[in-house]
Amino acid sequence: MDSNETIVTGQIVHLRKLSKKMMFVDIIANNDISDSQSEDNNCLRKNLVFKFWDLASCMWDKTNRGDDKLHHGDIVQFHGTWHKDLFSVRDYTFINKWSDISKDNTAFKPIPPINNKHKSTQESNIPCKYFVNTGKCETTNCAYLHETNSKKLKSSRNNYVQERIQRRILEHEIQFDDESISSEKNGLHPATKRCEEFTNWLVNQYGDDYLRSGIILDVAGGRGDLAFELAVKRGYNCQIVDPRPQKLKRWQVKLLKKNPDLKSPVHHTRMFDKDFFQNVNLDVKDVKLIIGMHPDEATECIIDIGLLYCIPVSFVPCCVFSALFPNRRLSSGDQPTSLPEFIQYLCEKSSNIQIKSLPFIGRNQVLFSMPNSNNFYKEGET
Incomplete structure (x- = not known):
């Protein structure tokens, strides 16, 4: 002490x-x-x-x-x-x-600090960010403006959101060496475009011929947006692995109806583990790439199974879920609890894992390995 x-x-x-x-x-x-x-x-x-x-x-x-x-x-x-x-x-x-x-199991009512500042003319023109976001503020004698006019409040909320978006864009732009990333043509895309941008990157990184030479497994594919981009729009044999059933969006259903030759990607409603290939009667040699866009709890499974069967992987980590995996340890002995620490933990599994930043807002770092590496393990591993 x-x-x-x-x-x-x-x-x-x-x-x-x-x-x-x-x-x-x-x-x-x-x-x-x-x-x-x-x-x-x-x-x-x-x-x-x-x-x-x-x-x-x-x-x-x-x-x-x-x-x-x-x-x-x-x-x-x-x-x-x-x-x-x-x-x-x-x-x-x-x-x-x-x-x-607590005698009657009632929740304790928080007691926020009293704000003793008196509103000045300048302060009163600054919107309260809590009131802008939620329409209420629990701060006593708050020194900031609580706009009651619905139109002005909506305008303040829109301005607040745009300012946050601009801050996030600036934070992401420093990841890129190419100054043209900030231009209108090559700029950062919204999170809604992340599957499209990831697909573009996969094609550029691995090549069209390689991706068409076998099966691409989209692990924890959720609604199947990434697999839809690869299988329906690009024509690759991309299959979803997720215990939850696929749920197509309205525009995806319309696209399939207008184009009867197109088919939804195959969906394996099961967990992704070392017995997956045997359970679905799939030859490991036919799988050319394992991918994942924000695969949550399945993130570590992607890299572990890729290493086990020497299959290239490419995935964008999102949540850490450190409480669900308390035995994870960095080489230093510390438990990874933040995303940067989790990424470091995943990279420590193999010296052949590379990192690249993708041009969309949000968690956008892709970890990947290439098919020309015969052995993805670190030197000395068996």
């Missing part, structure tokens, strides 16, 4: 989760809760922060999932250090959980 480390105890009255990197917690000593709505509210409160980049890799899961998840009303003992008026948490233990002390 750090010599400067101390302990603070109180009841959680407000939680603010900014991201997977930081979370703020406001507590009030249990015997002061009755006075928490007074003007001295901010004096009674203690402000705590979880800086997850400085904590053990399992701490984010602990605070947000499972039996140790923090809830409003919980009485908790926090261990950490003070930095001016802010307490940095290292770990915590429960004194009492709200679910145990």
Whole structure:
């Protein structure tokens, strides 16, 4: 324990989760809760922060999932250090959980901090982002504008969304060395175009002849948008692997009706595992590529089975699901809980896995291997 480390105890009255990197917690000593709505509210409160980049890799899961998840009303003992008026948490233990002390099982009503700022002319013209997004704001004496005119509110919401889109575009553009990516012709595409862009990239990367030489397996294909692009629009033998049945969109149904020669891709309604090929009576040698667009829990299966049978893979990871896979470990011994850590974990499985950024907004990094690598395993692996 750090010599400067101390302990603070109180009841959680407000939680603010900014991201997977930081979370703020406001507590009030249990015997002061009755006075928490007074003007001295901010004096009674203690402000705590979880800086997850400085904590053990399992701490984010602990605070947000499972039996140790923090809830409003919980009485908790926090261990950490003070930095001016802010307490940095290292770990915590429960004194009492709200679910145990609540008499009638009612939810604890959060107590947000009182905003003592007086509205200035300049501040009153700035829209409240909470009110713009949800139509309500729980901040007491909020210093920002709450527009009640429905037309102006709609306009504010549209402007807010466009500003966020522009910020995301700028964040994505730094992934590309080619300056022309920001031009109108070659710019970033919306997330709705991700399957089309992924298909274009697959054709350019692997070549038309190679993709037509066998079967492409689209793992966790969901509604089948990616397989539809490859099988129906491009004519490749792309088959879906997903326990959920395929659900075509209206425009896809119309396209198939107008073109009776076109057929929906084959759909295998089962899980993708090492016994998949035997269960569906499919020759492994006929499979030329395993792909996935945001395949969720099946992401690791794609690369593991590709490595097992020496089949090239190409997939775009999305969610980490670290709580579902607690045994994952980086070479450093840490558990991967963020997407960059998860991508690093997947790349550590083989030295032949490459990374490329695709030109669409959202999680757009594709991990892939090429068919000219006879052995996808790391040196020394068997």
